[in-house]
Amino acid sequence: EPEVTQTPSHQVTQMGQEVILRCVPISNHLYFYWYRQILGQKVEFLVSFYNNEISEKSEIFDDQFSVERPDGSNFTLKIRSTKLEDSAMYFCASGGRFYNEQFFGPGTRLTVL
Amino acid sequence: AQSVTQLDSHVSVSEGTPVLLRCNYSSSYSPSLFWYVQHPNKGLQLLLKYTSAATLVKGINGFEAEFKKSETSFHLTKPSAHMSDAAEYFCVVTERMIYNQGGKLIFGQGTELSVKP
Numbered sequence: 001e002p003e004v005t006q007t008p009s010h011q012v013t014q015m016g017q018e019v020i021l022r023c024v025p026i027s028n029h030l031y032f033y034w035y036r037q038i039l040g041q042k043v044e045f046l047v048s049f050y051n052n053e054i055s056e057k058s059e060i061f062d063d064q065f066s067v068e069r070p071d072g073s074n075f076t077l078k079i080r081s082t083k084l085e086d087s088a089m090y091f092c093a094s095g096g097r098f099y100n101e102q103f104f105g106p107g108t109r110l111t112v113l
Numbered sequence: 114a115q116s117v118t119q120l121d122s123h124v125s126v127s128e129g130t131p132v133l134l135r136c137n138y139s140s141s142y143s144p145s146l147f148w149y150v151q152h153p154n155k156g157l158q159l160l161l162k163y164t165s166a167a168t169l170v171k172g173i174n175g176f177e178a179e180f181k182k183s184e185t186s187f188h189l190t191k192p193s194a195h196m197s198d199a200a201e202y203f204c205v206v207t208e209r210m211i212y213n214q215g216g217k218l219i220f221g222q223g224t225e226l227s228v229k230p
Contacts, residue, residue, distance in 0.1 A: 004156070033217070043157075043203065045217035056217060091157060093218075100145060100207050100216045101164075106156035 002026045004105035006092050012111045013082055021077045021108045023092030031055075031095035032075045033102060034067065036088040043091065049075065082112045115140045117206050117221035125227040132176075132191040134224045136204030139185065146187045147205040147218070148178055157203065163187065174198070199228045 005024045013019050025032050034046040048055040049067050066078045075094075079086055089109050093102040120135040138144060148160040161172025168180040174197075178189045187204060204221040 035218075035220075042222050043218075043220040045219070048217060058217075093157075100218075101147075101159065101162060102218060103159065104149070104157035106154075 004092055004094055004103055006090075006105035006108050008108060009106065010109045010111070012113065015084055015112055016081050019079050019082055019110065021079075021090050021092075021110070023075045023077075023105055024073055025075055025092065025094030026096075026103055027073070029094035029096050029103075031102075032067075032069065033093040033095070034077045035091045035093065035104075036060075037091065037107075038085075038088045046077075079110075082110075084112050086110060087112045115142075115144070115206050115208070115219045117204050117219055119202075119204050119221035119224050121224050122222065123225045123227070125229065126194045127229045128196055129193050132189070132194045132198065132226065134189040134202050134204075134226065136187045136189065136221060137185050138187060138204070138206045140206055140208070142208045144206050144208065146178075146180060147207075148172065148176070148187075148189050149203045149205060151201045151203065151223075153200070160189070160202075194226075194228045196228050196230065199226055201225050 007022045032049040035043050037043045045058050047057040047061045064080045068076050089107045091107045092105045095102045116139045118137045146163040149157045150160050151157050160176050161170045163170045163180045170178050176191050201223045203223050205218045207216050207218050
């Protein structure tokens with residue numbers, strides 16, 4: 001069964017460093033998403049991406065964040081200058097044509113020191 | 114605006130007894146509703162979804178949920194709990210649309226289900 005994959009599973013970085021989180025969505029999906037879950041809190045929407053552009057973004061998704069689909073298979077989330085409060089589990093999801101059904105990857109745990 | 118409230122942060126049941134995880138939603142639009150499950154160190158797996166007129170929805174692993182518009186509820190049930198059901202469960206709402214338009218999912222806080230032998 002097709003699934004969304006994410007790498008790395010765990011990333012540790014120093015505050016102020018740039019990180020890139022990578023995702024491979026399900027191959028025939030058209031919509032791509034990033035969510036995050038700070039420890040003990042709700043899963044929160046960050047951004048959705050369709051047709052090579054951002055469809056919607058939350059207030060969390062400021063200028064420090066960017067997304068890209070560089071080669072037709074990968075979908076990346078870049079954080080330019082990480083802050084302590086960026087420490088969270090980041091989930092990638094992809095969706096097909098119908099009903100806004102989204103399939104999630106296993107997540108990348110980002111720890112900012 | 115849309116929101117989801119999961120009424121219990123933690124539910125504990127004995128193996129073989131029924132499971133009830135409660136969810137209430139608020140939506141300005143006709144909603145689609147989902148339940149996702151997250152096992153430790155795993156991703157979010159879709160259990161079931163409500164997107165149409167069939168108000169009783171069956172999902173994987175024997176779970177069901179009933180959409181009750183009058184009560185704005187979408188409670189998750191299972192007749193008989195199994196040890197492998199121990200996990201975190203999330204109720205999720207989004208605007209209902211037949212053709213995906215990239216709409217965001219709004220998650221509840223999550224309910225941790227423990228199953229005692």
